[in-house]
Amino acid sequence: MIEPKLILITLLVKLGVAAAVSSALARSETFRDLLLSQRRTKLQSMSLVAWITVPLTLGVLVRVIVPNFLAADLSFEAVAGAFSHFAVMEDIWSFSPLIDLSIYRWIRRNLRQPQLDRQVFLLVLIAGMSFGVSLIGHMNPRHYFSLYSSSWPIELAICLCSPMVVGIPLKIWQAIRIERKLKEQERLLLEARLDALQRQINPHFLFNTLNSIASLVRFKPELAREMVVKLANILRTLLKHREAFVPFSEELAFTEDYLAIEVVRFGEKLRVVQEIAPESLDRIVPSMLLQPLVENSIKHGLEPRISGGTITLRSRVQGEMLVLEVEDDGVGMVTEDGAPGRDSGRRGGNGIGLRNVRERVQMLYGGAENGGSKRGSSQAPGAHVEIYSRPGRGTEVKL
Secondary structure, eight states: OOOHHHHHHHHHHHHHHHHHHHHHHHTOHHHHHHHHOSSOOHHHHHHHHHHHHHHHHHHHHHHHHOTTOOOOOSTGGGGGGGGGGGSOHHHHHTOOSOHHHHHHHHHHHHHHSOOOOHHHHHHHHHHHHHHHHHHHHHHOTTTOOOOOOSSHHHHHHHHHHHHHHHHHHHHHHHHHHHHHHHHHHHHHHHHHHHHHHHHHHHHHHHHHHHHHHHHHHTTOHHHHHHHHHHHHHHHHHHHSOOOSEEEHHHHHHHHHHHHHHHHHHHGGGEEEEEEEOGGGTTSEEESSOHHHHHHHIIIIIITTSTTOEEEEEEEEEETTEEEEEEEEOSOOOBOTTSSBOSTTOGGGOOOHHHHHHHHHHHHHHOOEEEOOSSEEEEEETTEEEEEEEETTTEEEEEO
């Protein structure tokens, strides 16, 4: 007969081992993917069983090799997984090792409407099976080992320890499950917000372009017709499914189509200079990144000037970073106090395109805006937005 004090110590060790093994398994990305997979193949199910049973087998192996080793292993608690075939998975995941709270919830629910509670049923089932195994081990000590005590309080502790051992891994893995669900929800929310921002750009671009066409219909119908044809080509591209990220060459081609419309509108007043590094064309960038900046430069920087001006597009690769610049020699942007400005808007305005690009970059790469009298920046490990403007001499936006 094992001493009661040794039994209680053994039960505490079981709880500690269950928590340690569960935490160690949860650190493996492969195990997490197998555990949280909604649908598993036979091979994946076998792999998951192997992940869980190998540590349990080691405990049984120690008992076989060491004859006088009396500490209990965790092999019995593994059979509780069979209950998943008879219950909803959410009931399994929400099973609590805090037995008193489970009973309290069960009483509160059943006072209102009596019903079978699968969680309490699982609790009673595991405790009852543990008691049966304890009796078998007591009656056949040479064939099967199990903790047993003639003291009812100690035997009750043995029986209730098994649900605790089952509940501890579930609580640890449930935390990982919730964390993964939150990340998935965050990803879906980010995609939805980016899609909303994408849709914000297109109507803004269409509105300005149609205004340009309307101003030419009466006086220069041929130019208006040419712009309508070019706009139709752009809209055909926009109506296609556009990925969130595209090669820079594709983004540059789309921006050139937009500039072709504006060159028709402004004529010789609008000059476009491109300083594009060939090695930058294959880099991946967020779609609709340059066009809003170019549109902002034309509408707020060059259009107010009677003589027009020049827009310069630059790209280069610095180490692992892609540097993109949109520069104009327009009116610049000024804050309310007349000082050189950042992205607060040109001539007191607040460009939708500029705000949109900044917000998209911050959402995709993180970081927060930092103020400054001459330079405004949004810094993060993967992104840096810089805006420099001087009244009467133009503005440069560097990504």
